[in-house]
Amino acid sequence: MMALFFVARRYRWRHARKLLAFSLALGMVYGTTRVLQGWHFMSHTFWAGIIVWFSMFLTAMAFYGRRRLDPAIRPSPADTASSAFKPAACPVPQAQP
Numbered sequence: 001m002m003a004l005f006f007v008a009r010r011y012r013w014r015h016a017r018k019l020l021a022f023s024l025a026l027g028m029v030y031g032t033t034r035v036l037q038g039w040h041f042m043s044h045t046f047w048a049g050i051i052v053w054f055s056m057f058l059t060a061m062a063f064y065g066r067r068r069l070d071p072a073i074r075p076s077p078a079d080t081a082s083s084a085f086k087p088a089a090c091p092v093p094q095a096q097p
Helices: 002-010 016-037 042-063 077-083
Strands: none
Touching: 002 016, 002 042, 016 042
16 A cells, blocks of 8 residues: 555655555554454554555665656745746847857
């Protein structure tokens, strides 16, 4: 499930963070269930989650690279509103020698 987060980041899905939160919550439910059943220690579940996260991260970096995993930079509403009133830059003609 954590691998889907990196796929979502690669393709710039809007709900990538919600998918990550859902994956982590589901993993905590499964891990807590196993702890309550007596099959695992909580530290085992915690460290297994960290190992899975780092292995998915390294795999995504190997296949996609850092540039494709960075979130898209969206301008804030204040930036777009103020840029509407800025005059366009006109190139200054250079003197020909």
